Amino acid sequence: MIRTLRDLLIGIAVAALLSSVIRSPYLLDVAAYAAVLAIFVLGVSVTFGQLGYVSFGHAAFLGLGAYTVGILVAQHGWNYWVAVPLGILPGLLLGGLVGIVSARLSGAYFAIATLVVAEILVLLVVNWVDLTRGPMGLMVTATPLPFAQSVGWNPQQGYLFAVIAALAIAFVLLRNLRGSATGRSWTAIREAPALAESLGIATVRSRVLNIAVSGSLAALAGALLIPKVFVLSPSLLGVSYSATGILGVILGGKATLVGPVLGGALFAIIPEGLRFLGDLNFAAFALMLLLAVRLLPGGLVGWLADRPSFVRWRASRVGHASEDPQPAPLAVRQHREGVVLEVAGVSRHFKGLKAVQDVSFDVRAGEILGLIGPNGAGKTTLLSMLSGFLPVSGGAIRVRGQGIAGQPAHRVARLGVVRSFQQTALCAAQTVKANMAIASHLHRPQGFWGALLRAPGWRARERDRMAHALGCLAEVGLLARRDDVAGSLPYGEQKLLGVAMALAAQPELLLLDEPAAGLNQVEATRLAEVLRGLRDKGMTLIVVDHNLKMLMSFVDRVVVLHHGVKIADGAPGAVTRMPDVVSAYLGSAPAAPLEELAA
Numbered sequence: 001m002i003r004t005l006r007d008l009l010i011g012i013a014v015a016a017l018l019s020s021v022i023r024s025p026y027l028l029d030v031a032a033y034a035a036v037l038a039i040f041v042l043g044v045s046v047t048f049g050q051l052g053y054v055s056f057g058h059a060a061f062l063g064l065g066a067y068t069v070g071i072l073v074a075q076h077g078w079n080y081w082v083a084v085p086l087g088i089l090p091g092l093l094l095g096g097l098v099g100i101v102s103a104r105l106s107g108a109y110f111a112i113a114t115l116v117v118a119e120i121l122v123l124l125v126v127n128w129v130d131l132t133r134g135p136m137g138l139m140v141t142a143t144p145l146p147f148a149q150s151v152g153w154n155p156q157q158g159y160l161f162a163v164i165a166a167l168a169i170a171f172v173l174l175r176n177l178r179g180s181a182t183g184r185s186w187t188a189i190r191e192a193p194a195l196a197e198s199l200g201i202a203t204v205r206s207r208v209l210n211i212a213v214s215g216s217l218a219a220l221a222g223a224l225l226i227p228k229v230f231v232l233s234p235s236l237l238g239v240s241y242s243a244t245g246i247l248g249v250i251l252g253g254k255a256t257l258v259g260p261v262l263g264g265a266l267f268a269i270i271p272e273g274l275r276f277l278g279d280l281n282f283a284a285f286a287l288m289l290l291l292a293v294r295l296l297p298g299g300l301v302g303w304l305a306d307r308p309s310f311v312r313w314r315a316s317r318v319g320h321a322s323e324d325p326q327p328a329p330l331a332v333r334q335h336r337e338g339v340v341l342e343v344a345g346v347s348r349h350f351k352g353l354k355a356v357q358d359v360s361f362d363v364r365a366g367e368i369l370g371l372i373g374p375n376g377a378g379k380t381t382l383l384s385m386l387s388g389f390l391p392v393s394g395g396a397i398r399v400r401g402q403g404i405a406g407q408p409a410h411r412v413a414r415l416g417v418v419r420s421f422q423q424t425a426l427c428a429a430q431t432v433k434a435n436m437a438i439a440s441h442l443h444r445p446q447g448f449w450g451a452l453l454r455a456p457g458w459r460a461r462e463r464d465r466m467a468h469a470l471g472c473l474a475e476v477g478l479l480a481r482r483d484d485v486a487g488s489l490p491y492g493e494q495k496l497l498g499v500a501m502a503l504a505a506q507p508e509l510l511l512l513d514e515p516a517a518g519l520n521q522v523e524a525t526r527l528a529e530v531l532r533g534l535r536d537k538g539m540t541l542i543v544v545d546h547n548l549k550m551l552m553s554f555v556d557r558v559v560v561l562h563h564g565v566k567i568a569d570g571a572p573g574a575v576t577r578m579p580d581v582v583s584a585y586l587g588s589a590p591a592a593p594l595e596e597l598a599a
């Protein structure tokens with residue numbers, strides 16, 4: 001909180017300083033426009049950069065903010081500076097609405113949906129002439145900033161102060177969000193949405209929030225654009241500003257917040273710098289953009305970050321950063337007696353195919369259940385139903401007596417059932433530590449406002465969360481790898497990281513889908529040791545794997561599926577001798593216990 005306040009004050013002081021030293025009307029105009037575009041591009045970057053969704057229609061938010069404030073001022077006689085904060089509200093609401101309506105859309109469909117929204121708003125503005133004055137344009141007179149004259153600023157200086165201060169506030173608050181569980185959930189949704197759900201992240205809600213934040217910032221930019229444009233016309237909602245938003249993010253680079261600010265500002269500054277080219281001004285700017293997109297894939301900030309001198313400077317700063325906290329001992333949810341999971345007559349049909357048929361079994365606290373069966377037996381389908389990733393076609397699933405069938409995966413994770421995936425699911429571009437921080441989403445959660453303002457106790461919570469995350473990492477023996485990029489780890493370690501991430505979500509029941517698939521003998525042995533260690537700590541697990549020798553070395557009980565039907569349920573030694581089980585695997589009469597044949 002104190003650091004947030006300090007940074008806000010620094011931002012406002014810089015705004016005051018720049019407004020005092022810049023006196024030329026031309027420079028004041030360019031600087032104010034640069035700051036407004038920086039806010040707008042920052043808004044676009046929330047959705048484009050952090051969530052990975054391209055929006056073709058972000059000008060809708062910009063125009064909505066501008067028209068809301070413009071109508072309040074021109075039609076209802078409001079003071080411009082009182083109306084500006086209200087301009088944020090429709091951006092927030094429209095962003096939330098777009099988020100809800102497009103919840104199941106991805107990629108290109110989302111981009112097109114935003115374009116459609118912008119076009120609808122253009123039609124509205126053009127045709128609602130009484131309110132907007134349609135194509136004639138709405139003339140809005142912005143009064144000077146109230147206290148500007150008393151500190152010796154002319155109206156332009158007051159305007160510059162307001163937009164730079166707004167940019168600074170937006171920047172600091174967004175920085176806070178990025179470093180919080182909210183920002184990390186956006187990263188997880190961008191890089192591995194199924195993983196995010198499995199870790200308890202409510203992906204739809206998180207997306208809606210992201211688009212609402214993005215829309216609010218764009219609307220704020222629109223509201224602040226009024227003194228610059230003076231007359232509001234439907235072109236404000238057109239593709240030109242939307243393209244500025246996308247290209248500004250690409251030009252500056254989306255990996256940091258500085259990139260979009262730089263990109264947005266350059267969209268105001270470069271065309272001015274190229275004025276000497278006369279009519280060729282915009283053609284030259286377009287060429288520069290093309291070259292930047294082609295030559296600087298990470299944008300200007302990405303290019304800068306790769307410079308050796310910058311890397312050295314960063315390294316020296318990281319050296320001064322506070323040390324990681326001590327890893328906390330793995331906190332297994334308080335061990336309770338009794339049945340953790342009840343599976344009662346569960347079925348799943350894919351059209352005509354009965355992938356799982358009327359399967360029933362219980363799992364008791366502290367037990368490790370092996371779920372085996374030949375390829376296509378229905379094991380993954382069953383795990384997906386247990387973890388909320390697939391709806392059941394029939395039957396009931398209860399966790400500690402509470403029915404979970406039909407609940408979304410993130411809610412099932414919050415109830416304590418967390419799964420890993422058959423294929424490694426990681427945020428491959430992030431470090432191991434960053435992956436673990438994402439996975440600790442449910443540990444000491446912090447609400448949106450607490451994260452935005454870094455409310456008192458925020459730092460302690462973050463340290464606690466990181467200690468928990470590192471403790472889980474230590475449990476699988478990957479602590480030394482914490483600063484490595486997750487995607488660069490050998491396959492076996494990526495699998496172990498997947499287990500550590502599932503642990504960080506604080507499961508009461510951990511579902512592991514083929515954790516040993518693709519591992520060599522050494523890696524499989526290491527994994528078995530890790531899982532044995534978890535059992536010793538009282539964790540309840542269901543493990544699916546084809547490595548029967550490894551599995552039988554630590555499971556307490558085995559359930560066998562064949563063609564979606566449960567054909568055996570019992571102690572490992574007994575089950576692997578059952579004729580039905582051996583013939584399900586081999587298609588013939590048994591000659592020896594299954595794990596000996598599999599060994």
Ligand SMILES: Nc1ncnc2c1ncn2[C@@H]1O[C@H](COP(=O)(O)OP(=O)(O)OP(=O)(O)O)[C@@H](O)[C@H]1O
Pocket residue numbers: 350353355373374375376377378379380381382
């Ligand atoms: N989304 C789906 N749509 C249609 N059929 C599916 C779907 N998912 C699984 N199936 C089918 O359901 C059956 C069970 O598949 P599942 O992946 O659960 O088996 P499994 O026991 O996990 O196999 P493996 O050991 O090879 O992973 C298979 O015949 C599979 O083709």
